[in-house]
Amino acid sequence: MQKQKRVVTIQDISCFGKCSLTVALPLLSAMGLECAIIPTAVLSTHTGGFKGWTFRDLTEDIPEVSAHWQKEGLTFDGLYTGYLGSPLQAAMICDFVRDFKPGLVFVDPAMADNGKLYAGFSDEIVPAMANLCAMADMVVPNITEASLITGIPYRAPGEYDEAYIKSQLQALVEMGAKQAAITGVRYAGSDQQGIVSLNSANGEYVEYYTENLPVSCHGTGDVYASTMFGAMIRGKTVEEALKLAADNTVRCIRATMGDEGHWYGVRFEDCIPALIRDLGL
Ligand code: PXL
Secondary structure, three states: OOOOOEEEEEEEEEEEOOOOHHHHHHHHHHOOOEEEEEEEEEEEEOOOOOOOOOEEEOOOHHHHHHHHHHHHOOOOOEEEEOOOOOOHHHHHHHHHHHHHOOOEEEEOOOOEEOOEEOOOOOOOHHHHHHHHHHOOOEEOOEHHHHHHHHOOOOOOOOOOOHHHHHHHHHHHHHOOOOEEEEEEEOOOOOOEEEEEEEEOOOOEEEEEEEEOOOOOOOOHHHHHHHHHHHHHHOOOOHHHHHHHHHHHHHHHHHHHOOOHHHOOOOOHHHHHHHHHHHHOO
């Protein structure tokens, strides 16, 4: 019998709002992967549009969970990190990588969008996240996150060209990431949106574009990262994983457009059957 792949994802639980763990866990499970979790914080909702959310920092738990797992001799085929509860957690995750040596270290530096940090983060999250990205096999920032990490000034979607995205990708791999993929790329004058990746091993760029839908939905970065990570763990190439993830994200946005009451997240649940078909499961 074929061994089931086991992964761990480290990110927050937003109890309501469909992002981070409440997206990653169902998607990775649906993709047939055993998914362990380490929550970085517990929030009543995500911070993108709600007011008065609660926040419990779980920084102290991370080394304790890790120490117990080491005693149990647990191993992981991959690690996927997202939203962190504190800058110190980035260093703890670097220790986790050293101790467990997961097969694929996939980092979504979820900390910013639309040119600014998410509410609740201070500037200290940026160098911490940059250190974490430096030890990743794959990093998947949006353009805001990439510019914070590299120090190359932010330019809004539709206001840059290919050379700008390539310089961001090059800076990300020069900082240490083996591969980098920037999400939400839209060139000046283009009506398409997509992802561009760079592999430091061979200098190869891969790109994939889809239609640019006239809406911006919360939680799509988490849908994208979870799908791409899951596809890579299932043995898909980066090119295949980029495409699967982008197609799944666009389907999720389409499935949510017109549902006014669903402003806080996407109806990714409706799109699981199509994702499974795309994966050939
Ligand atoms: O989707 C990224 C994310 C994750 N977790 C929390 C957030 C956000 C984005 O706003 O607020 C708590």
